[in-house]
Amino acid sequence: MRFLLATSVAVAAMIATAAAAQDFSAQRLSDEIRVISADDFQGRKPGTEGEEKTLAFLQAQYEAMGLQPGARTVSGGNASN
Incomplete structure (x- = not known):
């Protein structure tokens, strides 16, 4: 679970940087x-x-x-759209 959380934080940081590169600054970080x-x-x-x-x-x-959820749900072991 810790790995998942750490990965999520890292991904959020990377996406934020890519999506708002013009807003990136040492102060914001x-x-x-x-x-x-x-x-x-x-x-x-x-x-x-x-x-x-x-x-x-x-x-x-x-x-x-501006990101929206895009994950598929899983029920009974099968992914569905």
Whole structure:
């Protein structure tokens, strides 16, 4: 689960950089790190309120970039569209 969360954060950072390259700055990066590393994110530990806040933060970032969900759902072991 930690790997998945770390990967999600890394992917979000890469997408954000690509989608908003003109908005990229050292200050913006510092601000984003400061937000997600704040004590109220509880270390982003899975199964905690901190994880929920982290996922909400990432979702808000994705939505701000104009991304929409595109995952397929899985039921009974078969992926469906």
